[in-house]
Amino acid sequence: MTLLSQTLDYLEAKDSEHEQALMSLLSGELTCLVIRKFIKSETASTATASLIQREEFVDHDDVPGLKVLGLSHFQAVRTPHLFQRYSEVGAGLEEMLENACRPLPSPFGSLKSYLAKHANKSIEILELENEPPPAPFTVRSCGRKIGIEPHQDILLAESPKERIAASFSRQLAANIFLAGPDAGGELEIFELGPGDTGYKNLEDGPKTIAEDQLPSAAITVSPRTGDLVMFDSTMVHIVHANQDPKPRVTLACFIASQHDNGVLYYWV
Ligand SMILES: O=C(O)CCC(=O)C(=O)O
Numbered sequence: 357m358t359l360l361s362q363t364l365d366y367l368e369a370k371d372s373e374h375e376q377a378l379m380s381l382l383s384g385e386l387t388c389l390v391i392r393k394f395i396k397s398e399t400a401s402t403a404t405a406s407l408i409q410r411e412e413f414v415d416h417d418d419v420p421g422l423k424v425l426g427l428s429h430f431q432a433v434r435t436p437h438l439f440q441r442y443s444e445v446g447a448g449l450e451e452m453l454e455n456a457c458r459p460l461p462s463p464f465g466s467l468k469s470y471l472a473k474h475a476n477k478s479i480e481i482l483e484l485e486n487e488p489p490p491a492p493f494t495v496r497s498c499g500r501k502i503g504i505e506p507h508q509d510i511l512l513a514e515s516p517k518e519r520i521a522a523s524f525s526r527q528l529a530a531n532i533f534l535a536g537p538d539a540g541g542e543l544e545i546f547e548l549g550p551g552d553t554g555y556k557n558l559e560d561g562p563k564t565i566a567e568d569q570l571p572s573a574a575i576t577v578s579p580r581t582g583d584l585v586m587f588d589s590t591m592v593h594i595v596h597a598n599q600d601p602k603p604r605v606t607l608a609c610f611i612a613s614q615h616d617n618g619v620l621y622y623w624v
C-alpha cells in the first residue's frame with residue numbers, strides 16, 4: 357500500500373476537481389488532501405488575533421508551550437473530570453468564532469459549506485449515546501519548539517461502546533491553518549494503520565510509537581497560513597516542532613463518514 361496525497365488551490369481548482377478529490381479521500385484512495393488558500397489571510401489573522409486574547413484560550417493541561425481553546429474528546433476520555441468542560445466550552449465555540457470573524461466568514465463555517473457543496477452531504481455534529489454533546493472543534497497554538505508526538509485518532513478506540521463509532525467508514529482529521537509556521541511544524545503521515553499498531557482501546561494506552569522507530573514518512577505536508585489539510589486520522593501521524601518564533605495556530609476537528617449515508621459528522 358502506498359499513501360497518496362493531493363494538493364489543490366482553493367480558487368484555481370475546478371468544482372469537479374474538488375468533488376473528485378473529496379470522493380477519493382472519503383473512499384480511502386487518497387490519504388491526505390491539501391487545499392491551499394482555503395481561507396483568506398485576512399480571515400486567518402483576524403480569527404487568530406481575536407481568539408488568542410480570549411480567557412478560554414488556556415495552557416494545555418499536559419503539554420507545556422501548547423495553548424488550546426477548547427478540549428478534545430481524547431483528553432476528556434483520558435481525564436473524565438474534563439468531560440463537562442469539554443462539552444460546555446464546545447457548546448459556544450461555533451458562535452464565538454463567527455463573532456470573532458464578522459463581517460468576514462467563519463473558517464469553520466467555510467469548512468462546513470465546502471464539504472456540503474463538494475461532498476454533497478449534510479454536515480452534522482456527532483451525537484453519542486453515552487456521553488454529553490461533543491465539542492465541534494478546538495483551536496491549538498503550538499509555540500516555538502512544540503510539536504505533537506506520533507499518534508492515531510480513532511473514535512472507536514476512545515469510546516468502544518458507541519455504535520456510531522463502529523459504523524464509520526472513514527475518520528478524517530481536518531485542520532485549518534490560522535497561522536502556518538515559516539520554519540518547522542511539518543505534518544508527517546506514516547504507513548502505519550490500526551492493523552499495524554493494534555490500537556483498539558484507549559484504556560490499554562494510546563499505542564504511541566517512539567519517534568526513532570517510525571518508518572520513513574509516506575506523506576509530508578508543510579502547511580501555510582490559510583491552508584486546509586484533511587487526512588486519514590487513523591494512520592500514525594506526527595507534527596514536527598514549530599521552529600518559528602510565531603505560534604503555529606490551527607482550527608482542528610474530525611470528520612467521519614458512513615457507507616451509504618449522506619451525512620458527515622464532526623467533533624473534536
Ligand atoms: O496540526 C496538525 O497538522 C495535525 C494535528 C493532528 O494531530 C490532528 O489533526 O489529528
Ligand SMILES: [Fe+2]
Nearest residue numbers: 508509529589
Ligand atoms: Fe492527530
